[in-house]
Amino acid sequence: MGMNVIYYDVVMIMALGNSKQVDTLDELLSKSDFVTLHVPATSETANLLSAPQFAAMKDGAYVINASRGTVVDIAALVQAMKSGKIAGAALDVYPNEPAKNGENLFNNDLNSWAEELTSLRNVILTPHIGGSTEEAQSSIGVEVASSLTKYINEGSSIGAVNFPEVSLRDLDLDQENSVRVLYIHQNVPGVLKTVNNILSNHNIEKQFTDSRGDVAYLMADISQVDLADIKSLYEQLEQTPYKIATRLLY
Numbered sequence: 488m489g490m491n492v493i494y495y496d497v498v499m500i501m502a503l504g505n506s507k508q509v510d511t512l513d514e515l516l517s518k519s520d521f522v523t524l525h526v527p528a529t530s531e532t533a534n535l536l537s538a539p540q541f542a543a544m545k546d547g548a549y550v551i552n553a554s555r556g557t558v559v560d561i562a563a564l565v566q567a568m569k570s571g572k573i574a575g576a577a578l579d580v581y582p583n584e585p586a587k588n589g590e591n592l593f594n595n596d597l598n599s600w601a602e603e604l605t606s607l608r609n610v611i612l613t614p615h616i617g618g619s620t621e622e623a624q625s626s627i628g629v630e631v632a633s634s635l636t637k638y639i640n641e642g643s644s645i646g647a648v649n650f651p652e653v654s655l656r657d658l659d660l661d662q663e664n665s666v667r668v669l670y671i672h673q674n675v676p677g678v679l680k681t682v683n684n685i686l687s688n689h690n691i692e693k694q695f696t697d698s699r700g701d702v703a704y705l706m707a708d709i710s711q712v713d714l715a716d717i718k719s720l721y722e723q724l725e726q727t728p729y730k731i732a733t734r735l736l737y
């Protein structure tokens with residue numbers, strides 16, 4: 488399209504083509520004619536673009552958001568478009584989206600600024616269809632299937648949005664007498680002491696634990712485990728008062 492592409496991310500991302508990463512969001516905003524958003528909905532990205540960011544953008548710049556509805560403060564965007572600071576916007580996602588098809592569901596009861604937004608002449612609004620391309624659906628299918636396979640075969644929960652994200656480097660099932668312990672438990676004090684006491688007759692090669700709200704997830708690779716010990720290990724973990732689910736991979 489003949490554009491120069493710059494991008495900002497909280498982590499260093501390898502550049503594609505001749506695009507360039509910039510150090511700050513402000514730098515990106517001050518240099519861009521079109522600003523597009525590709526971040527998840529988190530507490531850090533809520534209203535990532537709001538009145539101060541629109542003020543920091545070039546006069547007559549455009550905003551495109553097909554990521555998540557909470558990332559743009561749409562009331563502030565409406566004001567920035569009315570003043571002419573922002574020349575136009577294309578939005579695919581909204582803080583509250585209609586739960587079904589039908590007329591007049593996108594109204595002020597759903598989002599207080601809905602009628603003001605839809606009355607503007609310089610917006611393109613689409614109903615959360617950004618992912619409805621063959622390529623995106625294919626990638627989503629591969630990503631979901633790989634995530635589930637990794638969880639089932641290795642215990643890795645990386646990418647989960649409602650569960651602690653835990654992973655350990657590859658499981659070496661060729662190594663004899665090794666077991667991977669996967670233990671989902673209540674997020675309360677004293678669990679690691681109890682679990683490590685159960686594991687302590689073996690060699691703990693590596694271990695990782697994380698929590699999300701009330702739930703925590705521990706992964707540990709232990710070696711020097713006789714096959715005959717596995718049932719007892721499983722039963723001891725299952726009998727702990729904090730247990731939600733236990734799996735042993737071997």
Ligand SMILES: NC(=O)c1ccc[n+]([C@@H]2O[C@H](COP(=O)([O-])OP(=O)(O)OC[C@H]3O[C@@H](n4cnc5c(N)ncnc54)[C@H](O)[C@@H]3O)[C@@H](O)[C@H]2O)c1
Nearest residue numbers: 496497498525526527528531553554555579615616617618
């Ligand atoms: N409209 C749709 O139909 C549709 C379809 C697919 C995906 N999405 C959404 O689009 C968004 C992006 O998707 P993706 O596949 O590119 O995600 P991704 O996980 O590949 O990339 C997200 C990037 O955002 C970065 N990031 C996180 N917090 C940040 C912050 N505070 N500031 C700057 N960068 C930050 C991450 O480091 C990561 O590189 C997601 O929210 C996704 O759910 C929408």
Ligand SMILES: O=C(O)CC[C@@H](O)C(=O)O
Nearest residue numbers: 615616617618619624627
């Ligand atoms: O459309 C889909 O199937 C995937 C969902 C995607 O649009 C998203 O918003 O994350």
